Amino acid sequence: MENDHGGELGPLRMDDPWRDATGGGAWVPEQQGPARPQESVEERPPDGRAAAYLEVQDSAAFREVRSRYRRFAFPMTAAFLVWYLLYLVAATAAPRLMAHRVAGELNVAMVAGLAQFASTFLLTWAYARHARVRRDRIALDLRWSLATRTGQERVR
């Protein structure tokens, strides 16, 4: 895993850091931190912060997370939308094809409908697994590193 912020983050890493993050301490930002105005573009963020985000956006680690996310999510979204629209158009425009029997009582329409359910469950599983295995760790490292750089504080 490529990560150009890895070095300084070593001691902060935990086995299941997201779980830990829910517990308390520094990661329940609502309950602490100095009072500050809400997010805004009108009030310019301090330059240091903007620079930090621009730099992270340009970092190899972030580009890797982004491309892993997009390479999975975009084609899969396109695929399931096309598959659903095909199903919809077939059901409305070609009911005779859909009524064709395939096995026993099951016709094409019923098989296609159940296949929509099956593909939804399968894609859900695949996406969750991909995110867990391929993204969560790098994303968390980046989050830590940004928190360190912006002063371990609530960023907005």
Place this chain on the structure above:
Amino acid sequence: MNGGGPLLAQAAGERHGLAIVLFTVFVTATLAITAWAGRRRSSTVEFFAGGRLFTPLENGFALAGDYMSAASFLGISGLIALFGYDGLLYSVGFLVAWLLVLMLVAELVRNCGRYTFADVLAARMRRRPVRIAAGTASVTVSILYLVAQMVGAGSLVGVLLGGSDSGAARTWTVVGVGALMVFYVSFGGMRATTWIQIVKTVLLIGGTVALTVMVLARFHGDFGRLLNTAAANSGHGQAFLAPGLKYGGSWTNRLDFISLGLALVLGTAGLPHILSRFYTVPTARSARRSVVWAIGLIGAFYLMTIVLGFGAAAVVGTGKVHASNEAGNTAVPLLAEALGGGQGTTGGTVLFAVVGAVAFATILAVVAGITLSSSASVAHDLYATWRRKRAAARDEPPAEEGESERREVRVARLAAVGVGAVAIALSLLAQDQNVAFLVGLAFAVAASANLPALLYSLFWRRFTTRGAVWSIYGGLVPALLLVVFSPVMSGRPDALLPGVDFHVFPLENPGLVSVPLGFLAGWLGTVTSHEPADEATYAETEVRSLTGAGAA
């Protein structure tokens, strides 16, 4: 406030006393939850996000609860019982929509916002115009959805009381449901609403599983035999198992269904009450796991409604379902009664009552969720923007954060009352109308106004404030105008204004036209924009959306 029980009892008569008892138990439990949740301090994070420490399992159940309305439970099974396969098309669209939520929306919205999806836009854009636009669109979607649900609640009473369809009972149901939802939201905020959703989901899934097992047991677990019997008892033969009975016929009719299907699949990811649920969990990873739970529950639920729908056709018979209610809404209660032993038997009465009570619990929880999210839009997006503008105009110093938070919560509580009052009034006006199209319209508006702005904002570097504002109004206004000039408003005997005919747009659902218009308007607004998009704020949105850095 315990108005629901007695009001219903007054109208119910003896036969459905049990349903009233069960429903009163549910209302009492939800009021207790509200009282418990209402004791907490009223910060914005408590009121709008329930403290942000719900687990993925809890939030998954709550998401499913927000999504599975009585229209799904009674309506889709009823459509299947009446029209066979064409009813099933709905459930597929309602489920597949969640993949879009899972892959493109849930985690990123969680990371970039605080309470409403307008936060995501406001992080990148000039805050005032996008908040006003997004708040307006959210409240519009919520009101449309609320009216559909509350009119449905009113007609459900008539339906469950079996013919004694008195106007007074329906009116009092609408008022009672409205009063309860306002009470839940303004006193219990997100915490109470979430727990009410969870209880409702458990009840709904429990009831559905029980009925499904009974249907399958009756056919000895043979799904093929169930389908065959359903086809035989439907009066349509094998055509019952194939598409075309409802959405066949004219090409307008077919296009209309494609339009609805498009709205369903794209609209879910733009529904404000679904989006604000992601802020109740601490991280994007929890948001993702909530959606995985929700997809599991919702998918299982829709699979079971298929069994119930065909079961109703097989056991009760399509003719009898249609005779009882032309929209098929009584299919599941009738099926339950038949499975319990038939009308007049103890088993039949008990199951009928259980189904009725579960349906009411479902409606009550759904309307509470929508009321909460619209009150958040009013307070957090519209009011806070107006307030800041006024403060700037008068050159006041910005309010201290604790004070402005308390004020936002106060406004949200009042907004819940206001939204509730508007919804009750509109529902009473519309209660004799055929408003089934309103659910499809709410999805169409969400898909045309909210989704394009949200996706562009998350993924398009050059997207500007003008693009965001144009995409929201460019989806919202055409969607509403097209409905005004559609056959649901005029020109048909069952239209809202049956006497006149000014319809020029042939489809009932505007999605097919308004969704592309929303995306087009966003693109057009961006490319004609004088101010370029700000690189730094896009970098921040992109980095935050994928890493969770600085997330609230």
